Structure formats: C-alpha cells, structure tokens
Amino acid sequence: MKSASATSYRARTQYDDKQSLKYQQRKPGKHRAEMRLIDSAFALIPKTHRVLDAPCGGGRVAIHLARQGYAVTAADLSDSMIEIARQNLAQEGLACPVEKQDLERSMLPDRAFDSVVCFRLFHHFPSMEIRQRVVSELCRVAAQFVVLSYFSPRSVTSLKRKITGRESHRYATPLAEVAGYFEACGFRLVKDFAQLPVVHTLHLAVFERVKDRG
Numbered sequence: 001m002k003s004a005s006a007t008s009y010r011a012r013t014q015y016d017d018k019q020s021l022k023y024q025q026r027k028p029g030k031h032r033a034e035m036r037l038i039d040s041a042f043a044l045i046p047k048t049h050r051v052l053d054a055p056c057g058g059g060r061v062a063i064h065l066a067r068q069g070y071a072v073t074a075a076d077l078s079d080s081m082i083e084i085a086r087q088n089l090a091q092e093g094l095a096c097p098v099e100k101q102d103l104e105r106s107m108l109p110d111r112a113f114d115s116v117v118c119f120r121l122f123h124h125f126p127s128m129e130i131r132q133r134v135v136s137e138l139c140r141v142a143a144q145f146v147v148l149s150y151f152s153p154r155s156v157t158s159l160k161r162k163i164t165g166r167e168s169h170r171y172a173t174p175l176a177e178v179a180g181y182f183e184a185c186g187f188r189l190v191k192d193f194a195q196l197p198v199v200h201t202l203h204l205a206v207f208e209r210v211k212d213r214g
Contacts (some may be wrong), residue, residue: 026060033195034202035064038119040193041147041204042068049114052141054103059085059096061119066094073113075101103134111143119204122178123151123170131173132181139185144209146187150178151201152194172201182207 038061045051047069053062056074058081066072066089074089074096076082086098101108103118116138125131138146153172179189187207195202 031060034119035060037149037193037195037202037204038064038117038147041117041191041206042070044190044206045070045115045145045147049144052108052113052116054101054106054116054118055081055121056085056098057081057120059088059098061117062096062098063089063092063094065117066096067092072096074098075106077102103137104130106137106141108141110140112141114143115145115147116142117147119147119149120202122148123172123201126171128177131178132184135178135181136185139182139187139207139209142209145190146182146207147204148178148207149202149204150175152203153201175203175205178205179207186210 042065050071050073051065052073052075053059053065054075055078056062056076059074062072062074062085072094074085075098076085077100079100082098082100089096089098103121118134118138122131122134125134135146135148138148151170151172153174175189175192182189187209190206190208192203192205194200195204
C-alpha cells in the first residue's frame with residue numbers, strides 16, 4: 001500500500017510519454033555545464049566502481065559515465081524514461097542495464113553498488129519525510145559513495161523563485177539539512193560542488209560511508 005507522502009509530489013507521476021520526450025529537450029550548453037559538474041564530483045570516484053544512476057531519465061548521466069569506463073546500471077520509476085534510456089544507450093553502443101526501481105522503496109540489495117548518483121531529483125521532494133526516506137535508500141544501496149544533486153536556497157535563482165513563486169514545486173534545501181540526512185545513515189560529506197556559486201541553484205554533493213567500526 002502506498003503512503004500518502006509517496007504520491008504527494010509531481011515527479012513520481014508526471015513523466016508519461018509526452019513529458020518524458022519533452023524532458024530530453026535540454027539546451028546543449030546547459031547539458032555540458034551539468035556534465036562538467038558530474039565530472040567534478042566523479043573525480044573523487046574510482047573508475048573501478050560499479051555505479052547506479054537513479055533516476056536515470058533519458059540516460060544522459062549513465063552514458064556520460066559509461067563512456068569514461070564506469071560499469072553503470074541505470075534505473076528509473078517511469079516506464080517511458082526507461083524505454084528512452086534503453087534506446088539512447090543502445091544508440092551509443094553501451095551495454096548498460098536499465099531497471100525499474102522506486103527510490104522510496106527499491107528492490108535492490110544492501111550495498112549492491114560501490115557508488116550511487118542521484119541527479120536532478122532531490123529538489124522535487126516537498127517534505128523532510130520523503131527526503132530522509134530516499135537518502136536512506138540511496139545509502140543502503142551504496143557501499144561507499146552517494147553523489148546527490150540538490151537546489152541550494154543560497155543563490156540568486158532560488159531567491160527569484162521564492163519572490164515570484166515561479167516553479168513552486170521545486171524545493172531548495174540547505175546543505176546542512178542534506179548532510180543531516182546522510183549523517184543519520186552513517187555517511188559524511190566529502191565535498192560540495194556548485195555549477196556556479198551564488199548564481200545558480202544546482203549543487204552536487206559527494207558523501208562517503210563512514211568506515212564500519214569493528
């Protein structure tokens with residue numbers, strides 16, 4: 001049975017065939033800037049790592065990382081996104097599995113991947129309950145690193161959105177709050193990266209599992 005909070009935000013249900021195709025229409029300059037941000041974070045992640053990209057959308061992060069030699073598995077909740085990702089990966093000649101997974105309650109085993117990347121999802125979560133639940137799942141599945149994007153409230157973009165009420169379904173979250181969710185799961189902040197500090201709201205933070213105490 002689904003909880004009420006599990007269905008309370010648009011990103012869970014909005015990506016039907018039409019919206020999934022629309023999501024692929026990203027400006028080349030914006031895509032390159034975001035992939036540079038991914039590269040900055042993954043400079044800390046060994047190339048030998050098995051990586052889960054979730055949600056994968058159309059597969060652009062999975063493709064970018066697979067080209068660099070990472071063993072990538074992609075996952076998404078949207079059937080339309082999964083089909084697009086499979087087509088895009090196949091066109092690139094990349095044999096990356098694409099699975100259907102719900103990040104609030106995935107079917108993946110504990111520590112199934114060395115690293116997990118969750119890009120452009122966290123800002124859709126309207127409540128602390130959902131944020132903590134998803135972070136807990138990401139940490140459960142990751143053996144060592146979680147790379148998570150979030151929207152910082154300390155930016156010109158976030159301030160404009162707050163003043164105008166534009167895109168009110170996007171939620172900025174302070175880094176201290178994000179780090180708190182990870183600390184509760186036994187992970188520490190390694191480094192926080194910004195696409196363009198103070199101006200842009202998009203950040204990408206790398207968290208690492210604190211070594212188990214024997």
